[in-house]
Amino acid sequence: MVSDADQVSEREAAIRAVNAITPWFELKQISKIYGHGESEVRALDRIDLSIYAGEFVSVMGTSGSGKSTCMNIVGCLDVPTSGTYLFHGVDVGKLDRDQQALLRRHYIGFVFQGFNLLARTSALENVELPLVYRRVAKSERRERAMRALAEVGLAGREGHTPAELSGGQQQRVAIARALVTEPSLLLADEPTGNLDSARSEEIMQLLVRLNMERSLTIAMVTHEPDMAEFGTRIVTFRDGHIIDDQPTKRMIA
């Protein structure tokens, strides 16, 4: 007889084995060039990066290092100048604008530094928004949005507008909005950039919990080493190149 624990670890091992062969998100020789001729800026120079299911990748680097450009490409918000980006095996470069939008609608959740919630709109309605575009029926939409808000610890504040919430709470609403569609990738661009250290810590704990409990794949851009340590892997950019790619202490421990 094999114990339950053994079965679980066996299954995980199997998933890992599959993932090792097939990354969920794969950048191959990606370059991004802004401008032409003399003023040409090479923001990304032939990058290779693979993100596997269940990872929490912290992307580090100074401003102008190309980390944000890279994450925008991963999030299908931007297209590379050259190279191939495989999203669940699909070549994003071959998709048109609408198809990329549909990819975001169904597979990606975004959390931004500036929160980017709709003003004068209740937390609940903000969280419901991605479901509206997914044509989810009203009652189900409401129920799922309530659940997502409860999960980020904002139960009871559904009716508050962004102006009535603190920065940390607004970012929680943004995370709930990203979570509500059950995306296969949560992309966070400096999620703690506008928050104090205590609030930052809380947001990071929340992301770690979502990563562990729901096996949510997260890619997070940050320039703070403390925050990067919450991930499972740190990728460091400099001048359009990846100069370092290592598991964190959290993984080693």
Place this chain on the structure above:
Amino acid sequence: MIFATFLMSLREIRRNTMRSILTMLGIVIGVAAVITMTIIGEGATQSVKNDISALGDNMLIVSPGAARRGPVSSGSKSFTDADVSAIESQIGGIAAMAPAASRGATVVYGNLNVSTQVMGTTEGYVEVRGYKLAQGRLLNDVDVRSGTAVCVLGETVRKALFGTGDAIGTSLRVGKVTCTVVGVLAPKGSSAMGQDQDDVLLIPLRQFQRRMSGNRDIPTIYISVDDSRPTAAVKARIEALLRERRGIQRGSEDDFNVRDMAEIAATVSSATGALTALLGAIAAVSLLVGGIGIMNIMLVSVTERTREIGIRIAIGALGREVMLQFLTEAVVLSTLGGVIGIITGVAMGFGVTSLMKIPFVPTPGIIIISFAFSAIVGVAFGYLPARKAAKLSPIEALRHE
């Protein structure tokens, strides 16, 4: 998708109450101003036209004295009975005519007296001047020829002397003459020149000449031209006839004049036309100002809206879904504002015209034009920035400052 978008637009309108109200306000003011102004202008024009046609726009007034020296000149001789008969027998196309002489006199009834204009004339006067009879009878042929002492009262005179009592059959003293009231004219109101047309008392011309003026002069002849004849042609023939009868040499000036009410009407109409044009111009300016107001509100909110569009597109909205939403929003606001503007404008126009006692004439053309203009401005400036934003990459839209 369209229905869901429509609901989303309505939610956005409710959410941004202030912006929505300001946008609508621009349209409401523009539309309402244009409609009110044109209703007032049209009403004033219509009112003047009505007055003139009440005066008789096919009327000719023949009086002695050259036209440029004023209507009555002491130097020129009056007309005679023979002139009147000559016009009547030799000129075609005359529907009615009335020789007339008038003078101010005091009319006494019991212990009441009133000053009025006593008009010695014939039966035709009432028809030429467009009076109607309220009670009794008019002067008739027999009265005029025999010079019987009878009179017909204008409403102002009747009211002053009799109030609510019955005037018919009573005797009045008019100057030195005593006459019996046989009829009362229906009130006609003020003329276009502001003269009270009811302040009049009619007596037979023969009687006026015998008992009041003491001569057989006829200072004025009123002529009503048949509707089917051009007034100007009849006027020319009367002028030719009178020159001949008065022995005026070729090349010398007339010592009489024939005034054509149609000409006067045309002059007055063009003056009120200018008034309407002026009001229209003011209205057009308010429409423009309203349009600029709409434009401002829309452009001010572009930054906020561009970010909002960035958010929507980042979380997976398609460009066309976003554009449809913003288009719906602009159309709903513009239409709503336009309808409120039309209601306000028509109501204000109605209020002002009834206060000024002029006809209420709404012009559908102007209503449609002003509505269309405001709606186009509203839709264009609500939709075009949204369209532009929806075409940006989501990152650019999110970074928009």
